[in-house]
Amino acid sequence: MKTRxxxxxxxxxxxxxxxxxxxxxxxxxxxxxxxxxxxxxxKFLKYGARSSRRSxxxxxxxxxxxxxxxxxxxxxxxxxxxTTTGPSCDNESPQQVKSESDDLAADxxxxxxxxxxxxxxxxHLNQINKGITIEFDSxxxxxxxxxxxxxxxxxxxxxxxxxxxxxxxxxxRGRLIDSACDDPLIQASLLSLLPANLVKLxxxxxxxxxALTPLVHWLNSHFRVRSSSSEILFRLGxxxxxxxxxxxxxxxxxxSVAMFRALNLSARxxxxxDVVSLKxxxxxxxxxxxxxxxxxxxxxxxxVMVTQPNESSSPSSKPSSIIDMANIxxxxxxxxxxxxxxxxxxxxxxxxxxxxxxxxxxxxKMDVCEPGTSEGSKRKGDIEFEMQMEMALAATAATTSEHxxxxxxxxxxxxxxxxxxxxxxxxxxxxxxxxxxxxxxKKIGAPLYWAEVYCNGENSTxxxxxxxxxxxxxxxxxxxxxxxxxxxxxxRYVVAFAGxxxxxxxxxxxxxxxxxxxxxxxxxWWDAVLRPLKDLESGATGGTSRLSDNSNASAVRDNNNxxxxxxxxxxxxxxxxxxxxxxQQAYRSHHLYALERWLTKYQILHPKxxxxxxxxxxxxxxxxxxxMLHTKERWLREGLQLKVNELPVKVLKRSVKLNxxxxxxxxxxxxxxxxxxxxxINLFGKWQTEPLCLPxxxxxxxxxxxxxxxxxxxxxxxxxxxVHLGFPRIFAIAKKLEIxxxxxxxxxxxRNGRSFPLYNGIVVCTEFKDIILEAYAExxxxxxxxxxxxxxxxxxxxxxxxxxxxxxxxRLNNRYAEGxxxxxxxxxxxxxxxxxxxxxxxxxxxxxxDEACQQEVLLKPYEEEDHEHVFSTNDSTCDVESSIRxxxxxxxxxxxxxxx
DNA sequence: TTGTCATATCGAACTTTGATCCCT
DNA sequence: CAGGGATCTTTGTTCGATATGACA
Numbered sequence: 004m005k006t007r008x009x010x011x012x013x014x015x016x017x018x019x020x021x022x023x024x025x026x027x028x029x030x031x032x033x034x035x036x037x038x039x040x041x042x043x044x045x046k047f048l049k050y051g052a053r054s055s056r057r058s059x060x061x062x063x064x065x066x067x068x069x070x071x072x073x074x075x076x077x078x079x080x081x082x083x084x085x086t087t088t089g090p091s092c093d094n095e096s097p098q099q100v101k102s103e104s105d106d107l108a109a110d111x112x113x114x115x116x117x118x119x120x121x122x123x124x125x126x127h128l129n130q131i132n133k134g135i136t137i138e139f140d141s142x143x144x145x146x147x148x149x150x151x152x153x154x155x156x157x158x159x160x161x162x163x164x165x166x167x168x169x170x171x172x173x174x175x176r177g178r179l180i181d182s183a184c185d186d187p188l189i190q191a192s193l194l195s196l197l198p199a200n201l202v203k204l205x206x207x208x209x210x211x212x213x214a215l216t217p218l219v220h221w222l223n224s225h226f227r228v229r230s231s232s233s234e235i236l237f238r239l240g241x242x243x244x245x246x247x248x249x250x251x252x253x254x255x256x257x258x259s260v261a262m263f264r265a266l267n268l269s270a271r272x273x274x275x276x277d278v279v280s281l282k283x284x285x286x287x288x289x290x291x292x293x294x295x296x297x298x299x300x301x302x303x304x305x306x307v308m309v310t311q312p313n314e315s316s317s318p319s320s321k322p323s324s325i326i327d328m329a330n331i332x333x334x335x336x337x338x339x340x341x342x343x344x345x346x347x348x349x350x351x352x353x354x355x356x357x358x359x360x361x362x363x364x365x366x367x368k369m370d371v372c373e374p375g376t377s378e379g380s381k382r383k384g385d386i387e388f389e390m391q392m393e394m395a396l397a398a399t400a401a402t403t404s405e406h407x408x409x410x411x412x413x414x415x416x417x418x419x420x421x422x423x424x425x426x427x428x429x430x431x432x433x434x435x436x437x438x439x440x441x442x443x444x445k446k447i448g449a450p451l452y453w454a455e456v457y458c459n460g461e462n463s464t465x466x467x468x469x470x471x472x473x474x475x476x477x478x479x480x481x482x483x484x485x486x487x488x489x490x491x492x493x494x495r496y497v498v499a500f501a502g503x504x505x506x507x508x509x510x511x512x513x514x515x516x517x518x519x520x521x522x523x524x525x526x527x528w529w530d531a532v533l534r535p536l537k538d539l540e541s542g543a544t545g546g547t548s549r550l551s552d553n554s555n556a557s558a559v560r561d562n563n564n565x566x567x568x569x570x571x572x573x574x575x576x577x578x579x580x581x582x583x584x585x586x587q588q589a590y591r592s593h594h595l596y597a598l599e600r601w602l603t604k605y606q607i608l609h610p611k612x613x614x615x616x617x618x619x620x621x622x623x624x625x626x627x628x629x630x631m632l633h634t635k636e637r638w639l640r641e642g643l644q645l646k647v648n649e650l651p652v653k654v655l656k657r658s659v660k661l662n663x664x665x666x667x668x669x670x671x672x673x674x675x676x677x678x679x680x681x682x683x684i685n686l687f688g689k690w691q692t693e694p695l696c697l698p699x700x701x702x703x704x705x706x707x708x709x710x711x712x713x714x715x716x717x718x719x720x721x722x723x724x725x726v727h728l729g730f731p732r733i734f735a736i737a738k739k740l741e742i743x744x745x746x747x748x749x750x751x752x753x754r755n756g757r758s759f760p761l762y763n764g765i766v767v768c769t770e771f772k773d774i775i776l777e778a779y780a781e782x783x784x785x786x787x788x789x790x791x792x793x794x795x796x797x798x799x800x801x802x803x804x805x806x807x808x809x810x811x812x813x814r815l816n817n818r819y820a821e822g823x824x825x826x827x828x829x830x831x832x833x834x835x836x837x838x839x840x841x842x843x844x845x846x847x848x849x850x851x852x853d854e855a856c857q858q859e860v861l862l863k864p865y866e867e868e869d870h871e872h873v874f875s876t877n878d879s880t881c882d883v884e885s886s887i888r889x890x891x892x893x894x895x896x897x898x899x900x901x902x903x
Numbered sequence: 904t905t906g907t908c909a910t911a912t913c914g915a916a917c918t919t920t921g922a923t924c925c926c927t
Numbered sequence: 928c929a930g931g932g933a934t935c936t937t938t939g940t941t942c943g944a945t946a947t948g949a950c951a
Contacts, residue, residue, distance in 0.1 A: 913944095
C-alpha cells in the first residue's frame, strides 16, 4: 500500500481519493500490519509537513507525476516493482527522517521494502494480501494529470523578452531575404530561365491573378523543395537553389519574389514570424505534444511536389546548364499552359483539399525526424533561438559587407563549426524524410513563406495578391490561416518585406484576430519597431519600379501613397469587420465585441447598443460600448470629479468581512460618497465626470481636504494657484516662515495588513514657492554644514577615544606584557611600580594598527609612570600633502595623527 | 475527436489615511 | 516634555487567466 503526500487541488472527489478512502477502509479491516503502516505513514507525513511552503510547491512540481512519498509497506509482495523506492521528493529523505526519529529508525525496514520476518512466511503474507488494496504510483489516472503551476511574473517577463528578441531576429532575417531578392544577378539569372511568353508579363499594364498563374506554375514546376538550405549565407543559398533548382521553402519563396521583381512587378516577401511563445512554458508543452503527435502540414504539397515524377526536377537528372534548364522549363510551361488559368487554379485548390485529408490521416502514421531531437540535453527551443540569433548575425554581416560574400561565407563556415546551426544543419541533412521543414521553425510543413504581388487589374483599385510558389497557390489568402493551424503554427505575425522595410499584414490572413491578439506582443512596442520599417516598405513597394522614368516618378509616388493608404484602409476595415464568434468564451477578451455576461464587476455597457447580433441568445454589443467604472475617489485620482446630481450606475455589495469592524456612512452633507450606507460601493462612469475643479487658493491659504492635506496623485489634483514642493523637511521652513501649507499625500504604503499614507513634501501657494525654496536652500546649506560640523566633532571624539585606549593599552603592555612573556624578567615590584628590563635608550617603537580607522600610530613608551604627555604646537610637524601631523611630547613620545 | 461551456484553482493585483516605544 | 524616527508584522479579498472535466 502506498500513501501519497498529495496537495489538495480539487475539491471534487477523484478516483485517487476514492482509492485512498478505500485504502483507509481496508486498513481498518486489516490487522496490526495495516495499523502499523498507517502510524508510520502519519509519522512520515508529519516530517514532510515541516518543509516550507516553497518546498511543498516544488514537490508539487517535481513529484506529482511520480507521486510523492513512496512509502513502502513491507508486506506487499507485488513483485520487484513494489520494492523499488523512487527518489524522495521531500526535502527530508527517508534516511534523514530515520536519523531524526528513533521511532522511524525502528521502522527502517520500510526502505528495504522487505521484512524477513514476513517474507519468510508466505502463508501469512497471502492471508494479509487478501485484505490489502495495492495502489500503484503509475496509475494511468495519476500519470495523466499534469502538475499545475502558474508562471510567475518574472517568468512572464523573461518569456516576453525572449519573444521580443526572437521577433527582432526574425525581422532581421526577413530583411536579409528581402534584400537578397533584389540581387540583380539573381534576378537576371531567373529572367534568363524564363520562357519568352512569360517575360511579357513585365509589360502587362493591368495585372490580374490569372495573368500570373502560368508564371507561378512555371516556378512551382521548376524548383523543388528540400528540408533545409545547404548554405548558411542566405544569398549563397539562393544562388545555389537557383543553380540546382532545389532549395528550402524560404529560398523558393524568395526566388519567386526575385522573379516577380525582375519582371518589374511590385512584390513583397511575406513570412509568418513563427516566434517563441509570449507566455512561459507554452512551447515546452507544444514540444511534448509534438513529440507525441508529429504533424505534417496541409501545405506539404511540397513533399508531393518533390515526389512528382518530374524529370527536370529530379536530382539525378540535374540540368547541366542554364540553357538546359530553360529548355526544360519551356516544355513544362507548354504543358502547363494547355490548361486555362482558372482551371489550373481550381485544380490547385482541389489538390490542396486532397492533401489536407491525406496529410491529416497520415498524421499519426508518420514519425517525422525533427531537428533538435538529437540534441539531447539541450532544448529544442534554445537551439532554435540560437540559430535565429546566428541568422541575424549573418544578416548583419551580409548587409555590412555585401561585397565580400565569399569571405563572409568562409568565415561563417569557420564560425559554424562551433555553432548550433551547424549541428542542426547536419541533422537536417541527415533527414531522409524529405519533409519540408522551415528553417528556424519547429513546425513542419506549415506555409511560412510566400510572396505578395500587387495586381492593379484586380478590384477597382488593385490589390496585393497572395502567391505561394512553393505550393503553387495563388490568391489563397483565406486558406493560410487554416493551413497554418493544421500544422500547429500560430499565425501571430505575418510580415511583408520590401525595400529593406517591413509591414505587418497579419490582418489580411487572420480571420479570427481575437484568437491571436493575446499571443501578440504589446502593440505599442511592435508598432514602434515597425514604424521606420513600414516607411521603408511603403517607399519601396512600387516606387522603385524600373519602368517609371523620371517624368513619371512623382505620379508613381502619389500612386504608391494611395496604394499604401488603400491597403491600410483595407487592413483596417478587415480589423473592424471581423465575423461574430460563435462561442461565448471568445467574447471575454474580444477586441470588437462584448457580451454583457462577460463584463467584469467594474464594467458596464454605455450606451447599451446597438446590438450587433446574438450568440447563444445573448445580445452582442460593440466593445466600444464597454466602459470602466470607478469610485468617486478613484476618478479624483485621474483628475476627474463627478458632475452634480450624478447617481451611481452600479452599486457593489461590500463583502461581509470588510464590513465588520468598519462603519460606513453617508457624508455629513449627505452627498453620495464612494461608499454607500450599507457599505456598498458606488461606481460611476467616465461620462458622469468632468475635469477636476478644485477650489483655488485664496489669500495664501491652501485649500485642504477633510484630513487637512492635499492628495497629490498627479499634478491635476493640485488646487489652482498651488504648487507641490516635494522636498524633505520643507514643512519646517513653511512653518518657520508662517506660510500656510498642506502635507502632500502622494500614495499609500501597505504594511502589517494595513495601508498607510505616504507623504512627500508640502503644497503651498505658488506665490510663496520662491521664498520657500530659497529659505529651504539656505536651511539645507546650514543643516549640511551643521551636520558636517557634528560629523567632524564625532570623528574627533572617536579619535580621542581611540588614542586614549591605545595609550592605555601600551601602558598596560609595558607594565605587564613582558612579564607574561618572560616571567623571570619581572622583578617583584614595589609600590606598584614596574622596573623595565629595557633601558630608556632602547626605547621601543610600537605600531598600533587599527583597521577601523586605518591609521598608523607610532608610540614611544615613556619611562616615567605618572607622566602625562603634553603635545605643544611647537613640537609638532605637519605634512601638508598627506595631512599627517606628528605630535611630540618632551619625553620623546610621538604620535602621528591625520588632520581632518 | 473536437468544440463549447461551466467550474475550480491559483497567481497577481488591489486594498487604502497607526500605535507605540525610544531617543534626542 | 515635545517631537521625530524606528519598529511592529508580513492581510484578506477580488480579479482574471487557465486547467479540467462534462457533454454535445
